[in-house]
Amino acid sequence: MNTRLCRMLGIGFPLLAFSHCRDVVAAVSRAGGFGVFGAAGYTPEELEQELRWIDAHADGRPYGVDLLVPENLSIRTGSGASNAELLAQIPSRHRDFVGDLLRRHGVDPDRALGERRRDDPDRPPPYQRETAERLMDVAFGHPIRLIANALGVPPASMMERARAAGIPCAALVGARDHALRQVEAGVDILVAQGGEAGGHCGEVSTMVLVPEVLRVAGNTPVLAAGGIMTGRQMAGCMAMGAAGVWTGSVWLATTEAETSPVFREKMVAARSRDTVRSRGRTGKPARQLRSAWTEAWEGPESPGTLPMPLQGLISEPAMARVNRAAEGGDAAARELVSYFVGQGVGLVEGVQSCRAVVEAFMGDFAAALEDMQALAEG
Amino acid sequence: MNTRLCRMLGIGFPLLAFSHCRDVVAAVSRAGGFGVFGAAGYTPEELEQELRWIDAHADGRPYGVDLLVPENLSIRTGSGASNAELLAQIPSRHRDFVGDLLRRHGVDPDRALGERRRDDPDRPPPYQRETAERLMDVAFGHPIRLIANALGVPPASMMERARAAGIPCAALVGARDHALRQVEAGVDILVAQGGEAGGHCGEVSTMVLVPEVLRVAGNTPVLAAGGIMTGRQMAGCMAMGAAGVWTGSVWLATTEAETSPVFREKMVAARSRDTVRSRGRTGKPARQLRSAWTEAWEGPESPGTLPMPLQGLISEPAMARVNRAAEGGDAAARELVSYFVGQGVGLVEGVQSCRAVVEAFMGDFAAALEDMQALAEG
Numbered sequence: 001m002n003t004r005l006c007r008m009l010g011i012g013f014p015l016l017a018f019s020h021c022r023d024v025v026a027a028v029s030r031a032g033g034f035g036v037f038g039a040a041g042y043t044p045e046e047l048e049q050e051l052r053w054i055d056a057h058a059d060g061r062p063y064g065v066d067l068l069v070p071e072n073l074s075i076r077t078g079s080g081a082s083n084a085e086l087l088a089q090i091p092s093r094h095r096d097f098v099g100d101l102l103r104r105h106g107v108d109p110d111r112a113l114g115e116r117r118r119d120d121p122d123r124p125p126p127y128q129r130e131t132a133e134r135l136m137d138v139a140f141g142h143p144i145r146l147i148a149n150a151l152g153v154p155p156a157s158m159m160e161r162a163r164a165a166g167i168p169c170a171a172l173v174g175a176r177d178h179a180l181r182q183v184e185a186g187v188d189i190l191v192a193q194g195g196e197a198g199g200h201c202g203e204v205s206t207m208v209l210v211p212e213v214l215r216v217a218g219n220t221p222v223l224a225a226g227g228i229m230t231g232r233q234m235a236g237c238m239a240m241g242a243a244g245v246w247t248g249s250v251w252l253a254t255t256e257a258e259t260s261p262v263f264r265e266k267m268v269a270a271r272s273r274d275t276v277r278s279r280g281r282t283g284k285p286a287r288q289l290r291s292a293w294t295e296a297w298e299g300p301e302s303p304g305t306l307p308m309p310l311q312g313l314i315s316e317p318a319m320a321r322v323n324r325a326a327e328g329g330d331a332a333a334r335e336l337v338s339y340f341v342g343q344g345v346g347l348v349e350g351v352q353s354c355r356a357v358v359e360a361f362m363g364d365f366a367a368a369l370e371d372m373q374a375l376a377e378g
Numbered sequence: 379m380n381t382r383l384c385r386m387l388g389i390g391f392p393l394l395a396f397s398h399c400r401d402v403v404a405a406v407s408r409a410g411g412f413g414v415f416g417a418a419g420y421t422p423e424e425l426e427q428e429l430r431w432i433d434a435h436a437d438g439r440p441y442g443v444d445l446l447v448p449e450n451l452s453i454r455t456g457s458g459a460s461n462a463e464l465l466a467q468i469p470s471r472h473r474d475f476v477g478d479l480l481r482r483h484g485v486d487p488d489r490a491l492g493e494r495r496r497d498d499p500d501r502p503p504p505y506q507r508e509t510a511e512r513l514m515d516v517a518f519g520h521p522i523r524l525i526a527n528a529l530g531v532p533p534a535s536m537m538e539r540a541r542a543a544g545i546p547c548a549a550l551v552g553a554r555d556h557a558l559r560q561v562e563a564g565v566d567i568l569v570a571q572g573g574e575a576g577g578h579c580g581e582v583s584t585m586v587l588v589p590e591v592l593r594v595a596g597n598t599p600v601l602a603a604g605g606i607m608t609g610r611q612m613a614g615c616m617a618m619g620a621a622g623v624w625t626g627s628v629w630l631a632t633t634e635a636e637t638s639p640v641f642r643e644k645m646v647a648a649r650s651r652d653t654v655r656s657r658g659r660t661g662k663p664a665r666q667l668r669s670a671w672t673e674a675w676e677g678p679e680s681p682g683t684l685p686m687p688l689q690g691l692i693s694e695p696a697m698a699r700v701n702r703a704a705e706g707g708d709a710a711a712r713e714l715v716s717y718f719v720g721q722g723v724g725l726v727e728g729v730q731s732c733r734a735v736v737e738a739f740m741g742d743f744a745a746a747l748e749d750m751q752a753l754a755e756g
Contacts, residue, residue, distance in 0.1 A: 002756050175651060176724060196583040204650045205574040205583040207605040207614075208721040212650055215725075227585040236585075236614035238753065239746045272582045272590055273553060343586040346554060347593075368617045369754040375616065376747040378380050 005189070005221045005243035008168050009034055009145055010062040014244025015234065015361050016223060017251050017354075018066060021258035022050045022057075024251045027354035029061035032362070036148060036246075040068035041316070043124055044134040046116065051142040064146030064170075065139040069132040070284075071152025075307055077125045083313065084121035090310055093303045098318050101296050106332040107325040109318070118316035127309045133157060140165055146189075148172070151200060151284070153185045162188070172225070172246075174202025179213040183220055190217055191246045194226030198249045198342035200286045201226065201277065206237070214241045229344040231364025239372070249342040254354045262326040262337050263289075264351050272346025281319075281340070283311030289345065291338035293319070383599045383621035386546050386566070387412055388440040388523055392622025393612065393739050394601060395629050395732075396444060399636035400428045400435075402629045405732035407439035410740070414526060414624075418446035419694070421502055422512040424494065429520040442524030442548075443517040447510040448662075449530025453685055455503045461691065462499035468688055471681045476696050479674050484710040485703040487696065496694035505687045511535060518543055524567075526550070529578060529662070531563045540566070550603070550624075552580025557591040561598055568595055569624045572604030576627045576720035578664045579604065579655065584615070592619045607722040609742025617750070627720040632732045640704045640715050641667075642729050650724025659697075659718070661689030667723065669716035671697070 005014050017028040018036045025035030037054065039047050047065075054063060077085045099109040117123070124131040132155065139147060140161050147162050148170035149155075162169035168188035173179045179190055192213035194206025204212070206226035213222050224237035225246035234245045252259045253267045266289060276290045280297030283306055288294060293315075297305055305311050325333035352360075383392050395406040396414045403413030415432065417425050425443075432441060455463045477487040495501070502509040510533065517525060518539050525540050526548040527533075540547035546566035551557045557568055570591035572584025582590070584604035591600050602615035603624035612623045630637045631645045644667060654668045658675030661684055666672060671693075675683055683689050703711035730738075 001753060003753070176649060194583060194585065196586055202651075204721055204724070205572060205585065205605055207572065207584040207611060208574055208607075208650050208724060211608060211611060212724050227583055229586075230589060232618045233585060233589060235750070236618040238614075239617045239750055240610045240614040241746075241749075271554060272586050273580075343582055346582070346586060346590050368619075369750055371619075372613070372617055372747055372750045373754060375379060375381070376751060 003243060005223075008188070008221070009064075013362060013365075014223070015358065016064075016244060016246045018246060018248040019251045019257070021251075021256065022053050023256035024254060024258075024354055025063050026054050026057040027254075027256050028251070028358060029058045029063045031355040031358035033358045034062060034064065034146070036064040036066050036146065038066045038068070039135050039139065040066075040150070041118065041126055042135070044131075044138050047135055047138045051138065051144075055142060062145035064148060065144050066148040066150055067132055067135055067139070067158070068127055068150040069129065069152075069155055069158070070127055070308060075310060077128050079130055081125055081128070081130070082121060083119065083123045083125050086125050086310060086313055087119060087121055090306065090314055091303070094306060094314055097301070097303050098314050101293075102318060102321060102336075104332075105292060105322070105336050106330050107321050107336070109321065111321045111324065113317060113320055118320070119313050125309065126312060129155065136161055146170060148191070152178075153182055154187065159186060170223070173213060174209070175204055176209070176212040176216060180216050183216060183218060187220065189221050189223060191223045191225050192242070193246070195277070196287070196343040197226035198275070198287050199340040200282070200284055201342075210237060210240050210242055227342055227344045229347040231361035231366070232368045234361060235365050235368030235372070248340075249344045250348070250357060251354065252339065252341060253348045253351050254357060255351060256354050259339060260323045260327055260337070262323070262334055263339050266337060267341065267345050267348045268350060270345045270348070272343040275341060275343055275345060279305040279311065281311065281315045281338075283308035286340055287342055288340045289338045292335040293322070293338050381621060383567070383601075386599070387442075391740060391743075392601070393736065394442075394622060394624045396624060396626040397629045397635070399629075399634065400431050401634035402632060402636075402732055403441050404432050404435040405632075405634050406629070406736060407436045407441045409733040409736035411736045412440060412442065412524070414442040414444050414524065416444045416446070417513050417517065418444075418528070419496065419504055420513070422509075422516050425513055425516045429516065433520060440523035442526060443522050444526040444528055445510055445513055445517070445536070446505055446528040447507065447530075447533055447536070448505055448686065453688060455506050455508075458508065459503055459506070460499060461497065461501045461503050464503050464688060464691055465497060465499055468684065468692055469681070472684060472692055475679070475681050476692050479671070479714075480696060480699060482710075483670060483700070483714050484708050485699050485714070487699065489699045489702065491695060491698055496698070497691050503687065504690060507533065514539055524548060526569070530556075531560055532565065537564060548601070551591060552587070553582055554587075554590040554594055558594050561594060561596060565598065567599050567601060569601045569603050570620075571624065573655070574665070574721040575604035576653070576665050577718040578660070578662055579720075588615060588618050588620055605720055605722045607725040609739035609744075610746045612739060613743050613746030613750070626718075627722045628726070628735060629732065630717065630719060631726045631729050632735060633729060634732050637717060638701045638705055638715070640701070640712055641717050644715060645719065645723050645726045646728060648723045648726070650721040653719060653721055653723060657683040657689065659690065659693045659716075661686035664718055665720055666718050667716045670713040671700070671716050
């Protein structure tokens with residue numbers, strides 16, 4: 001394919017793969033898709049390490065970076081701040097709730113976590129502007145072909161740097177009005193992400209949101225996102241007018257993924273109705289697998305979720321401990337295991353390599369085109 | 379188009395239009411689509427009148443009938459029962475709640491309604507098996523080309539009568555497991571209706587549900603439903619593997635529709651986020667336009683909704699009174715106005731004739747096919 005979007009990104013098949021895992025990003029790009037590394041949660045030093053690895057393993061194929069710089073964040077730290085400032089704001093009621101919940105499921109809430117502890121007091125605070133600028137310093141030092149922002153209009157500096165680097169800047173939107181604002185702000189690519197998507201999402205479905213966003217997008221290419229796990233769905237979205245697709249959940253069930261074996265087993269077993277849009281993981285509504293964790297935050301004993309980024313500072317270390325315990329074979333811990341995943345989880349039937357997934361997309365996409373051609377002729 | 383589904387229904391363009399309005403059904407069929415008359419809420423005598431009218435106005439083009447015979451209904455009447463038996467079960471608390479709500483919005487809760495009063499004690503009770511059998515007696519006396527059931531596996535008698543009449547029996551499903559049961563029961567066409575649809579719906583989006591249902595449908599054709607308002611979306615669904623589409627909301631904004639002018643104005647103004655999945659109208663979760671009515675049932679003063687069919691016996695007469703008052707220009711009454719409509723309402727930009735909508739579908743569908751062909755060649 002040689003569409004405008006393909007030329008913008010330097011690819012021949014507009015299948016974008018969002019992942020927090022460098023292995024997935026490199027493998028998808030090598031296989032002919034376009035990997036997008038989700039940098040949220042990484043420190044600048046860690047990001048440097050990950051992108052270096054991708055540069056060494058992507059065979060020169062293009063890839064991108066996605067930051068998560070929320071436009072609206074009720075809790076902001078001071079300049080040069082660290083996690084310590086945020087951690088001090090977590091009420092003891094919430095710490096106790098999580099401690100009790102973990103203990104009830106046989107998980108030691110004080111288990112040592114080693115490196116990359118999200119609640120390390122010295123770590124740069126997540127989602128903050130200053131951290132984002134430092135992450136951008138790193139990202140733009142690599143041969144990225146796309147920069148994206150996941151929550152709201154990208155900061156002006158992101159768009160300026162993208163322009164200077166000659167690469168497009170993309171933004172995720174969950175409603176028509178968000179798309180309007182993004183177009184006015186001058187983003188180069190819109191990602192219309194429906195409410196069935198994993199992670200942060202709105203309520204409008206992909207089927208409705210994509211045409212709604214297309215009507216206000218003008219000349220800006222629109223990628224469809226939310227629930228897309230197959231090349232037939234990709235063809236369907238492009239028949240609706242999308243320039244390509246942005247996918248996430250499908251890569252969580254690959255051999256390269258960062259997900260735990262227990263979570264991958266849960267994905268294969270799960271149906272599309274087993275996800276829930278909950279604030280229990282980040283503090284903003286995000287779709288994830290329903291588990292004892294999400295149930296507890298919705299339950300009668302819940303102290304209520306905290307605003308972003310505080311909720312993540314208690315949920316991420318807790319879930320890391322849960323995963324370790326579950327990997328050790330603990331059935332009670334397993335009940336808590338969850339991760340961001342969309343309704344498309346119901347279409348996951350097994351774990352495959354990223355290359356196999358990209359090739360299945362290409363095969364299904366071609367089959368869909370053939371069927372449409374037969375319809376046009378018949 | 380000459381697909382298997384087209385041959386089953388005797389049409390050339392697999393656009394099915396569900397409507398409670400005979401004018402819409404006849405107009406869509408005349409224009410080259412396939413109208414499906416939603417008979418729920420009608421008495422056998424009324425249905426006879428409506429179908430006679432359709433026979434006289436459809437120019438011999440094929441159409442179908444949809445019944446709503448819930449597989450699970452907690453409240454059943456005795457054989458030969460009337461509404462009276464059901465009406466006696468409505469708690470006075472609920473009557474008072476509705477009376478107060480209407481009065482607060484300037485609507486007289488005792489306003490006379492004339493004919494076709496849903497809460498006429500002598501009327502056959504809605505959704506009951508016996509009423510359904512009588513409705514089928516009527517439907518199969520007309521040259522219908524499809525019979526459909528909207529909530530659960532069709533009663534055996536529906537499938538037997540359909541087989542005897544040589545016409546297909548369709549069933550709506552909102553989840554993969556429902557589809558499995560329907561296939562086992564032997565339905566001829568599955569309608570995979572996503573959670574963005576107007577009326578009774580599940581939670582899985584059309585984008586995910588259609589491929590999920592296709593995987594278990596075997597040889598049974600699958601129609602996509604939920605959020606579909608344009609020919610491009612129709613092409614997208616067929617690229618995913620659907621045999622055609624089942625639409626509803628798009629016909630509510632036509633000149634022929636039974637909807638009130640006030641509701642049509644609200645549709646044009648509404649965004650996709652202005653709908654809500656609520657039990658406030660029928661007692662089962664059904665997507666509808668958010669209004670003071672749906673808000674009241676979710677609010678702190680709400681007595682809680684009643685099970686189907688009781689909730690409809692209080693909501694329908696109330697909404698009929700609301701509509702009369704709103705048509706009279708009452709702004710407070712207008713706030714209550716609502717009707718079943720899907721998220722696709724965000725794509726409604728004006729009121730058109732049914733023929734114009736069918737033609738727009740055909741034009742957009744052809745344009746999407748051309749775009750896909752260009753992709754295949756480029």
